Amino acid sequence: MAKNRLPKQSEDFPAWYVEVVKQAGMAEHGLVKGMQIIKPHGYAIWEGMQRALDERFKATGHENLYFPLLFPESLFAAEKDHVEGFAPEVAVVTHGGGEKLEEPLVIRPTSEAVIWSTYATWIQSYRDLPLLYNQWCNVLRWEKRTRLFLRTSEFLWQEGHTAHATSEEAMEEALRMLEVYREVAEDVLAIPVLPGRKSPSERFPGAEETFTIEGLMRDNKALQCGTSHFLGQNFAKAYDVQFLNQQGALEYAWATSWGFSTRMIGALIMTHGDDQGLRLPPALAPVQVAIVPIYRSEEEHALVIEMSSKIRDALAGNGIKVRLDDRDQHRPGFKFGEWELKGVPVRMEIGPRDVEADQVVVARRTGGDKESLPVAGAIAGMAAMLDGIQSDLYDEATALRNANTHEVTDYASFVEGIASESGYWAGAWCGRVECEQKAATDTKATIRVLPVEREDPGAACLVCGRPGVERATWARAY
RNA sequence: CGGGGCGUAGCGCAGCUUGGUUAGCGCGCCUGCUUUGGGAGCAGGAGGCCGGCGGUUCGAAUCCGCCCGCCCCGACCA
Numbered sequence: 141m142a143k144n145r146l147p148k149q150s151e152d153f154p155a156w157y158v159e160v161v162k163q164a165g166m167a168e169h170g171l172v173k174g175m176q177i178i179k180p181h182g183y184a185i186w187e188g189m190q191r192a193l194d195e196r197f198k199a200t201g202h203e204n205l206y207f208p209l210l211f212p213e214s215l216f217a218a219e220k221d222h223v224e225g226f227a228p229e230v231a232v233v234t235h236g237g238g239e240k241l242e243e244p245l246v247i248r249p250t251s252e253a254v255i256w257s258t259y260a261t262w263i264q265s266y267r268d269l270p271l272l273y274n275q276w277c278n279v280l281r282w283e284k285r286t287r288l289f290l291r292t293s294e295f296l297w298q299e300g301h302t303a304h305a306t307s308e309e310a311m312e313e314a315l316r317m318l319e320v321y322r323e324v325a326e327d328v329l330a331i332p333v334l335p336g337r338k339s340p341s342e343r344f345p346g347a348e349e350t351f352t353i354e355g356l357m358r359d360n361k362a363l364q365c366g367t368s369h370f371l372g373q374n375f376a377k378a379y380d381v382q383f384l385n386q387q388g389a390l391e392y393a394w395a396t397s398w399g400f401s402t403r404m405i406g407a408l409i410m411t412h413g414d415d416q417g418l419r420l421p422p423a424l425a426p427v428q429v430a431i432v433p434i435y436r437s438e439e440e441h442a443l444v445i446e447m448s449s450k451i452r453d454a455l456a457g458n459g460i461k462v463r464l465d466d467r468d469q470h471r472p473g474f475k476f477g478e479w480e481l482k483g484v485p486v487r488m489e490i491g492p493r494d495v496e497a498d499q500v501v502v503a504r505r506t507g508g509d510k511e512s513l514p515v516a517g518a519i520a521g522m523a524a525m526l527d528g529i530q531s532d533l534y535d536e537a538t539a540l541r542n543a544n545t546h547e548v549t550d551y552a553s554f555v556e557g558i559a560s561e562s563g564y565w566a567g568a569w570c571g572r573v574e575c576e577q578k579a580a581t582d583t584k585a586t587i588r589v590l591p592v593e594r595e596d597p598g599a600a601c602l603v604c605g606r607p608g609v610e611r612a613t614w615a616r617a618y
Numbered sequence: 619c620g621g622g623g624c625g626u627a628g629c630g631c632a633g634c635u636u637g638g639u640u641a642g643c644g645c646g647c648c649u650g651c652u653u654u655g656g657g658a659g660c661a662g663g664a665g666g667c668c669g670g671c672g673g674u675u676c677g678a679a680u681c682c683g684c685c686c687g688c689c690c691c692g693a694c695c696a
Contacts, residue, residue: 344696434655473656491655
């Protein structure tokens with residue numbers, strides 16, 4: 141058995157999380173509170189997410205561009221809800237070139253302000269619409285309490301900002317991008333998510349409607365995994381973005397914005413990781429197959445490396461990301477443990493006995509016994525094996541989520557239930573913020589998601605007993 | 619911002635109560651030999667402004683004061 145150098149998830153999940161992030165080489169703390177250094181293994185996973193998202197953005201007609209990090213403070217103040225929502229988290233540059241600036245500059249916590257003030261100069265006619273743009277960048281939000289990947293003051297993300305001629309078109313766009321996020325979360329990250337709508341109190345500052353995909357982590361806490369906002373005409377009015385429609389009348393443009401961040405690396409870790417370390421879905425794993433050679437003498441070393449190299453090349457030729465771990469300073473057992481910690485989906489062991497028999501030993505990160513396979517079969521079947529691991533991870537996470545999703549009809553069992561067992565708790569809600577707040581106080585849970593299309597729950601509000609108008613899903617959340 | 623904790627080698631820690639030669643231990647690192655199918659063994663070696671400033675004292679990692687930083691819990695949080 142592998143020696144366990146991580147805290148157990150069941151005993152101390154937060155400690156497990158911090159240790160696995162550090163030991164697997166994902167990230168470490170920066171020199172300033174809330175800043176993080178993303179290390180190669182973490183960054184490679186981010187690059188995988190970027191590719192998956194970016195190709196879907198392009199396929200849905202979007203283009204990338206880039207707006208500046210800084211903008212004048214006065215610009216930020218234009219949209220009232222927006223500035224109020226973000227004010228506590230904004231960092232401001234007051235000095236430059238050794239002198240106090242005439243006007244302080246805001247470091248973007250998000251880019252609606254710069255982008256919409258610029259869109260005002262780009263949009264004159266309905267013929268200029270829609271504008272379907274996205275940018276990949278960093279943002280800064282002064283957070284009181286930070287955790288690697290999950291909540292850092294600086295983080296990387298993409299923010300899409302689109303402008304449309306009609307409300308309907310903007311709403312379609314917001315939902316289209318929500319679906320893109322759902323697809324990437326489920327098909328690429330293997331994280332089952334609940335797509336839906338946020339309650340008014342959880343909306344993005346300045347949004348008319350906020351949509352989210354919500355994931356349930358292994359400790360039964362929920363995590364917001366990407367949001368898409370229908371912004372109405374709020375930003376167009378704040379930054380005076382009007383266009384002439386076909387009838388020659390001036391109208392304010394309709395907006396959306398949507399974001400997906402490095403927080404999702406945290407979601408990936410907390411959805412799939414186990415007591416041995418990370419478990420990466422093959423679709424995202426920077427290394428899908430790690431080959432560990434085993435040998436004693438120089439002669440054995442030569443034979444084993446020769447066969448390992450051939451297998452590596454054959455797998456690479458099939459488009460599989462493979463690494464031959466020929467480091468001589470570590471013994472096989474150490475390498476097994478390290479590749480498991482780093483979450484590599486498949487490990488191949490190749491030793492003298494395998495060379496002799498023209499076979500390899502294959503171990504899946506998702507479990508089951510090691511097995512010996514003929515070399516040709518292992519190579520030919522690797523893509524299918526990786527697909528199997530991808531769906532195993534998704535199925536396992538889905539089963540866990542379903543087992544921890546509860547339906548409730550009365551308040552007492554909701555409060556008692558969530559106190560003893562975290563997870564999703566779904567029930568009827570009257571739509572009033574008073575009930576939302578009362579339940580939040582009593583249970584420490586918040587409404588994570590409402591159905592995209594409002595559904596009559598056919599029951600009385602859990603909290604107050606008035607007629608229910610929504611089916612709300614509650615959970616304690618990150 | 620409130621409550622608690624911690625700053626000693628790259629990492630994790632002991633030493634401090636009761637001040638006193640050269641500040642220790644484990645892991646990691648370097649060299650050599652032996653090893654290699656689940657985290658190797660032996661031998662030798664390198665590595666310290668004891669968070670910072672000030673005070674007490676013949677003498678401070680150790681006692682006192684102030685400051686800085688980080689972590690945990692809470693409040694807050696697209």
